Amino acid sequence: MRYATSPKPKIAIVGGGFSGAAVAARLLRSTKYDVEMIESRPRVGPGLAYGDAQPYHILNVPAGRMSFWTERPRHFLEWAKRNGPELGWPEAAMAEAHSYLPRELYGFYVAEQLERTDREVSEYHGRRLLHRRATAMTLDHDRDVFRLALDNGESVRAEAVIIATGHGRPTRSWQVTGRGAAYVEYPWSKEATAHLNSVAPVLIIGTGLTMVDTVLRLKREGHCGHITAISRHGLMPRRRGDSEACVLELGVREASFGVRCLFEAAREAISRNRGDWQAVVDGLRPISEHLWSALSLTEKRRWLRHVQPIWNVHRHRMPEESAETIAALIAEDRLEVSACFVEEIEMSGMEARVRLRPRGTTRSRTHTFGRVINCTPGRSDLASMGSPLLADMEKKGLARANALRCGLDCDESGALLDALGRRLSGAFALGPMRRGLLFEASAVPDICCQADDLAQVVAAFLSSDDRQPKERDVHAIGLAR
Template sequence: MSTSSGRLSVTIIGGGASGVLLAAHLLRNRDTDIRVTLIERRGEFGQGLAYSASQRDHKVNVPARGMSAFADDPEHFWRWLQQRGYPSSHGSWVFVPRRLYGAYLEHVLREAGKSNPGRLLVMSEEVMAVRESKNGIETLLANGTSVVSHSAVLAVGHETQPARSRGIAVRVGSERDTPLPADAEVMILGSGLSMVDAWLSLADANHRGPITVVSRNGLLPKGHRDVPPLSIDSADVPFGTSLPYFMRWFRDLVDETKKRGGDWRSVVDGLRPYNQRIWQSWSGHTKRQFLRHLRPWWNIHRHRLPPELHERLVAAVASGQVKLVAAEFVGVERAEGQVRAEIRRRGSSTREKLGVARVYDCGGVSVDVLSSSNPVIRDLVAHGRARADALRIGLDVNEHCAVIDHAGKVTEKLLVIGPLTRGRFFEIEAIPDIRVQAATLAARILSHA
C-alpha cells in the first residue's frame, strides 16, 4: 500500500481525455503542493475510446480552435499544431485526426509532469475498487496493492457496449474485424459517428460492395460550417418549460435566423453555454421525453462531421453504395456461409432478412451505467457506495461532482468527471465542456489544500 503524505493527494482513475485534463489543471498552479496519481489500465494516456483511432480519416468533430486543453488559453492546441508544422489553409478552423489529438493530450500530461517534478505519478494498472478509509480514499489495484489519497476521481469515460447477437455482429477494429472481399455486402447497425468510422475504415480498404446502414430513425450526422454562434441572451431562453414549448421556441429561432440569412448551426452553437442549465431546469418527465424522442435528432445537429467527411458520406449515399434504412434491427444468424440479418422497417410490421458478409455493430457507447463492465463502477454500485442517476445514464452526483450513495449521502472524497456525470449535466462529452468541468473541479480540490 502506498500511503498519502502530508501534502494534498488525488488519485485519478482513468487516463483518457477527462483524466488527463483534470491532472493538467491540478498541476497548473506550481504554488500548490499536491501529488496526483493517474491510473490507466491500458498504459496509454490521453487516448481513451475517442482518441485512440489510428486511421488518418478518423477525425475530431470539433475544429482545432475549440480543442485547447485550457478554456482560458483557447489557442493552446492551435499553437501546438503550428509548432509541428501542421498544414491548414483555413487557419484554426481545421479538423485533425483523432490520433493526433491523442498525442496532444499526451504532450499536455508530459509537460505538466515535467514542470512539476515529483508531483505526478502515472501507473499502468487496473483499478478494481475504491474504499473510504480514515485517511481518505483507498484505491485497490488488480495487482494486490493499493493507493491511499485524500480524494479520488472517477474519469473512466465512455464504455463500449458488447457487440449484439451472440457475437455474430463485429465491432470495428476488433480482432474479428478481418479483411473482407472488396465487393462483399456489409450491414452497419447505427447511423451516428461510430457508423462513420466503420464506413471510413471500409473506404480506406477500397471497399466497393454495397453498405446498408440500419438505424431506427435513419438519420445521418450533419456537417460543420464555419459560422459564428448566435448571441442569445439567457433571459430569452425558456428554461423549465415543457418539451413541446421549448421546441417551438427553438424552431422559431432557427426560422428567424434563416430569414436573416443565417444558419441553423449558429443557433445550435449559440445555445451551447446554456445546454447544461436547460437540462437541469427540465423535470424528470421532460428529460425522459427528450431521450426517447429527440436525442437522435439533437445528436445529428449537435455532434456534426467535418465538412469534407460529410461531403464524402453524402456522395456515397447519392451513388447508392451506402443505403440508409430506417428500421429496427431484430437479430442475426449464420446461414450458408453468410450472415442473415433480420430487420423491421419503420412503419411496417413485416420482418425481412438480408444476407450480407458481415454486420458491424456501431450502436455507440453504453449509456446504462447499471450494465457497466468496469469493475470499479460495478463494485461501487453493488456495495451501495454509488448509485445510478434517475435516468441510469451515469452515476448520481451533486452539483460539485461528488458521488451520491445508495442512501442519498454525498461522498465528498469520491468525485466523478466526464461522461459519467451526464445524468446531471448531459452535455459533458466533448472537450470544450470537459475542460471547463476539469478546471472547476480542480479549483474545488485545490481549495482544500
C-alpha cells in the same frame, strides 16, 4: 512517465483518457500531491476518442476551441502549427482557428501536455504522476481512505478518488449467437475490418459520426461492397456549414417550461435567422446547461427519448469532406441508411445472419453480411456499462445511477452521491460519467471547464482542516501499506 509506486498517494484517478489527463495536469499544477492514474492503455491522455483514430479521422470541433488549457484558447492551434508538420501533417502549419485538424494529431498534443506538466512539476516541485497500467476492479472506502483493487493484484490507496472512466461499451439490445469473427463490438479495433472480403456486404449498427468514420475507413481500406447502416430513427449527421452561432435569448419564462416550449422558441429563432438552423443550434450551446437544469425530470426524460436523436444529428455534424464521400456512396447505391431494429445476430464462420425489423413494421427478415460492426453510442446505464468497478461501487452503495440512468449521480461540484444520496466525501466523477446532470459533458471544451473546477474542489477538500491524515485510523482498519 514513471511506472513506480508511491508510498503515500493522495489522489487516484481511474481512467487515463482526455478527462483523466485534463484533471491530472491541473491537479499537478495546483496542488502539492502526487497523482496516481490507473489506465490499462500504454499511453495516457488520448483515450478512446484520440488514441484509436486513423490519420484521416478529423476533429468535429475547430482547432481554436480544442485547447487543453482553458486560459489559453489558442494553445492547441499554436502547438499544431509548430509541431504538426514534423509529426506528418504539413497542412497543420497553415491551420487557423476555424480549421478542423486530425484527431490523431490531437492525441499527440494531449499526451504531450500531460507529459510536459509531469516533467515540470517533478523537476521543480517534486510532485509526480504515476501511471499504473491496470484496470481498477473494486473500490472500498473506510474512514476517509479509499482503496482500489486492480486486476493485476495490486491495490492503490488514496484520500481522493476521481472516476473518469469515459464512455461505456457500445449499446447492445440483441442476442449474438454462434461462433466466428463476423460480428465486431468495438468499431475502433483492428478486427473491425480485418480479413474482410472487399466485396462482402457490411452492416453498420448506428448511423452517427462513428458510422461515418467506419464507412470512411472501409473505403480507405479498399472495401467496395454494399454497406447498410441502420439505427432506430435512421437519422444521419447533417453536413457542417459556415454559419456563425447566433445570440439567443431564450429565457425560462413560464412555470410550464418544457420540451415543447423549447421547440417553439427554437423554431421561431430559426425563422428569424432566415432558416439558418445551424446558427440556432450553435447559439443554443452557451445557454444549454441553463435550459437543461430548468427542465423537470419528466421533461428531461421526454427530451432524451424523443428529441435527443434529432438534436444529435444537428449538433454533431459531418465535416464537409466526409459529407461529400457519404453522399457519393449513397448516390452510387453503395451505402444505404435506414430505420431498423436488430432482433438477433447469428454468427457462422465468416458470415453473420441478422434478423432486422424495419421501423413501423412487425415483420422481420433475415439478411446475411460478411461483417457486422456495432457503431452505437456508449452505454450510459451503470448496470449495463460492463465496468466491474462501477458495478462494484453500485453494489456496495458507494455510487448510484442518476435519476435519468445515464451516468453516475453526483452534485454540481462533481462529488459522488452514495446509494442514499449523501455525498461520498472525497470521491468525484468527471467527463461523460456526469451525463444527465450536465447536458454537455463530453466535448473537450466542456471537460476542460469541469476539470478546472474539479481540480479546485479536490484541492480544497484535501487541504481542509478536517482532512488531516488520520494515520491512526488508517492503521486501525488495516489499509496502510
